[in-house]
Amino acid sequence: MQSFDYARPSSLADASELLVRRGDDAAALAGGTDLIVQMEKGARAPALVVDLKRVADLGDGIERRDGALRIGALACLEDVARDARVREGFPALAEAAGVIGSVQIRNRATLAGNICNASPAADTAPPLLVYGAQVNLFGPRGRRSVPIEEFFLGPGRTALEAGELTESVDLPLPNGPTGSAFCRLARRRGMDLASVNVACRLSAAGELRLAFGAAGPTPILVQDEGEVFLKDEATDALGARLEQMAEATRPISDVRAGEDYRRAMLRVLSRRALNTARRRLPESE
């Protein structure tokens, strides 16, 4: 690894100020499972690494806050995957967090880091999209909150401005009964990046939110509504509706999968995720 300076600010203001002052020379470090690999390979060579783990205002907790479940920027993926409130209320996120890398990776990697790295294949992105997550940011101009669907701008690019840091991610508690699920295709079960991934949330009123990962330059959210999604029947009508929703995707061919294969698998995973989400809808009446 090339040499660099190391800073360990204790406040968000100091961390942000350092990132503004050093600009592209600086890199923020949380879990390090992307950054340190990139530095080892020479893909990134920051002159300054700003370690965020001792910033007092950045928490690693998961807590109920104002009608939402708030996940602190330093919460690691293993804690997200195992948290009872996440598993109960946001199972697609628990499932996605739990398949990333290995236990060793998940004990370091953070949810905030997963979205800030902005890989089109990031497994936590589709669940956050179907749950309508809000990303809470701190920056030189204060705090702001960005809907997750406006957060991803392209591969490795986010809505974060110079000196801005993710402080937490809020998962709004749904208004009514919903069922949700995450499905992923990878070349092997463990330790692989997704070839494609899909998250689904279905409300008891038939509102369907689907989000696709590794299916375009950013994760993609699409929505539709209809009785057809609530029926446990593989009809042509359902197929056509799901097909229509998948039209928003723009998969490419790469080392993990070809474009056509991705399209075909997105259809399969959408149906699987929908079926699981429907089964998870609480019994009504």
Add this chain to the structure above:
Amino acid sequence: MSSSLPITVTVNGRERRLDVAPNETLLAVLRERLSLTGTKKSCGEGECGACTVLVDGRAVNSCLMLAVEADGRDVLTIEGLASGDELHPLQEAFLEAGAVQCGFCTPGMIMSAVALLATNPDPTPAEAKEALCGSLCRCTGYVRIIRAVLDAAPRMRPVGNGTHN
């Protein structure tokens, strides 16, 4: 910011004060400064698990952690498991099950298993496999490795006449 940073880290129960460079990994410090070469360096990018150690009780890839990040933390390596000549139950189980072939992955496998059994004293085979999936064995001795972990589990539970913790 400086080129040399003082850290205090507890390694295998012993407090160590070291000056580390920002770009030194925890793995490098363990192996090259503290001569704890049981922790192996292989892929250097978190894929193989040979460098697995416990930090504050949790399994991590020491190649993906800067040494300076370990400041104030508690690190356990394979060298910290045996007490004197008495092997840790997992070490014994690995020997008995023939779970050690070339041995290169063994320290990482055992450290992952230590972390697993600390939180899940009675894992299913599937849970044991999931806990160890971040460690690669290129001799492909996985069957006996998983058997060793499952064999060790009852020996480590604080019930019956077990003599181990």
